[in-house]
Amino acid sequence: MNGFPLWLLFIAMALGTFALRFSFIYLFGKVEMPEWLRRALRFVPASVLAALVFPALTYSNGVVDLTLGNIRLLAGIGGALVAWRTKNVMWTIVVGMVLFWILQAL
Amino acid sequence: MQPKHQDFLAGAQDSLPILLGVIPFAVICSVAAVSVGLTPFEAMGMSFIVFAGASQLAVLQLIGEGAVWMVMVLTAWIINLRFTMYSATLAPYLKDEPNYRKAPFAFILSDQAFGVTMSHFANEIPANPAWYFYGTAAAIWLTWMISAIAGALLGTLVPASWGLEFAFPLSFLALMFAALKDRPAVIAALVGGLIAIISKGLPYNLGLILAALLGIGAGVLAENIAEEKMEGAAK
Numbered sequence: 001m002n003g004f005p006l007w008l009l010f011i012a013m014a015l016g017t018f019a020l021r022f023s024f025i026y027l028f029g030k031v032e033m034p035e036w037l038r039r040a041l042r043f044v045p046a047s048v049l050a051a052l053v054f055p056a057l058t059y060s061n062g063v064v065d066l067t068l069g070n071i072r073l074l075a076g077i078g079g080a081l082v083a084w085r086t087k088n089v090m091w092t093i094v095v096g097m098v099l100f101w102i103l104q105a106l
Numbered sequence: 107m108q109p110k111h112q113d114f115l116a117g118a119q120d121s122l123p124i125l126l127g128v129i130p131f132a133v134i135c136s137v138a139a140v141s142v143g144l145t146p147f148e149a150m151g152m153s154f155i156v157f158a159g160a161s162q163l164a165v166l167q168l169i170g171e172g173a174v175w176m177v178m179v180l181t182a183w184i185i186n187l188r189f190t191m192y193s194a195t196l197a198p199y200l201k202d203e204p205n206y207r208k209a210p211f212a213f214i215l216s217d218q219a220f221g222v223t224m225s226h227f228a229n230e231i232p233a234n235p236a237w238y239f240y241g242t243a244a245a246i247w248l249t250w251m252i253s254a255i256a257g258a259l260l261g262t263l264v265p266a267s268w269g270l271e272f273a274f275p276l277s278f279l280a281l282m283f284a285a286l287k288d289r290p291a292v293i294a295a296l297v298g299g300l301i302a303i304i305s306k307g308l309p310y311n312l313g314l315i316l317a318a319l320l321g322i323g324a325g326v327l328a329e330n331i332a333e334e335k336m337e338g339a340a341k
Contacts, residue, residue, distance in 0.1 A: 006148055009175055010155045013165065013182040017158050020189040022212040026205070028197035033190070040326050041191045045160075046291040047298035047321025048185050049282035051314050052164055054299030055306045056275035064303060072272060079276045083283040090130040092280035093273050100272050 071103035108233035117241025120226055124218050125249045132250045134277060135159050135166075136257025141270045142170040146258035153254035157214060157247065160281055161185040167274045173311040181311075184318050192220040199227070199235040211240050214247040222246075290332065294325030 024033060057076035058064050068074065079096030086092070132153065139149035139162070156162055161182040168178045192215060200208050219242040232238045264270055286292050298321020305313030 006144070007151065009165070009178060010152050012175075012179045013161065014155045014157075016179065016183040017156060017161065017186045017189065018213050020183070020186050021193055021215045022209060023190050024194035024197045025200050025208055025212050028201050033194040036326075038191065038194070039329065040322050041187055043291060043294035043322045043325030044184065044187045044318075045285035046282060046295040047325060048164075048181075048318040049160070049278045049285065050295035050299035051302035051317035051321060052167065052278045053275050053282060055302050055313075056167075056278075058303055059306065072275075075272070076275060076279065079279050080283070083276075083280040087280060087284040089127070089134065089277050089280040093134065093276045096276035096279070097268075097270075097273060100269065104269070 071100060074103055075099035110234045110237040113232045113234040113237040114241035114244075116232065117223065117226075117238040117243075118245035119241075121218070121222050121242045121245040124222055125246065128218055128246055128249050129253045131159050131277075132253035133257035133260065134273065135162050136254045137261040137264060137270065138163055138166050138273060138277075140258060140261030141264065141266070142166050144169075146262055149258040149261060150255055154251065156182070157216070157250065158182070158186050158189075159250075160278075163274055163277055167271070168311060168314075170271055170274075171311065177311045177315065180315055181318075184315065188217075189215060192217075195224065196220070196239060199231075199239065203236045207236075207240075211243050214243045216243065216246050216250070218246050219243040290325045290328040293328040294321045297321045297324035 024031070053076075057073050058066065058070070060070045060072065066073065075096050078099040079092050082088075082095045083092040135153060136146075136149045139152055140146060144152070144166075152162055164185055165178045165182050168181060193212065196215070219239065222242045223239045226232075226238065227235065282295060286295060298317050300317075301320050302313055302317035305316050307313070308316065
């Protein structure tokens with residue numbers, strides 16, 4: 001954390017997030033959302049979430065490992081199948097974690 | 107005209123089915139917070155102050171990796187950029203409401219409240235649309251808070267040997283697949299994900315932010331190309 005107080009981190013996250021949530025509700029009638037921004041925003045979740053997932057599954061001990069020895073990758077692929085079929089957070093975690101534990105025990 | 111509390115209750119009632127998804131997600135956010143070393147009180151505080159699960163999970167993962175705070179805050183803001191879309195869509199229905207009421211309900215605007223509200227408005231606009239939205243937002247917020255408290259207490263019972271940090275990428279996977287609605291979105295995800303792998307070595311986890319921005323750009327580009335093709339075919 002580099003000594004940065006946790007509560008200040010929460011407050012900084014929250015202030016920005018509130019500004020985003022209140023933005024156009026507050027500004028209605030004064031400012032319209034530009035079309036290019038509307039188009040770009042649509043891709044935020046897919047892009048950011050993939051950027052969080054891909055390295056977490058492919059890196060093992062600091063290097064990219066695409067072999068069968070990388071159990072996070074294998075369990076992640078299992079989790080991805082569940083995520084794709086169900087789009088359900090809880091089931092994806094349950095199946096992915098169980099796979100992870102089984103592979104770890106092997 | 108229908109009384110306001112009736113629309114408020116209708117909104118809350120229509121949110122009931124989606125609460126089944128809200129409860130485990132809120133529990134997961136708290137358990138995850140405790141697993142990276144936050145106290146139960148800090149875990150609850152994070153949910154109470156921020157109230158945006160995906161960004162909380164992303165920041166918790168970054169705390170676990172020892173990232174710098176500026177990158178954590180920026181990452182949270184980028185993930186939450188989507189709220190401006192919801193805000194712009196809801197704005198016309200809230201235009202006659204006073205700010206002292208709009209502000210607190212904007213604070214508890216969630217993906218789920220937006221989803222329930224807009225899918226209802228697609229069929230029928232209630233007499234007091236603002237109050238219908240307030241009802242969904244309040245029901246989801248209350249459920250989230252109770253579940254977050256339960257999760258924070260549960261989290262202390264989970265031993266570190268379970269390797270629960272692997273639940274982070276798994277939860278992002280599920281949220282990601284829910285966002286892959288068409289081909290440009292898939293391209294945005296592929297580009298964002300691959301750039302994130304390549305740029306992981308950049309200092310301060312800046313690779314994450316770079317990857318997110320390039321992924322968004324790739325999505326916009328893919329959509330533009332698809333539209334040009336459609337126009338070309340129409341001619």
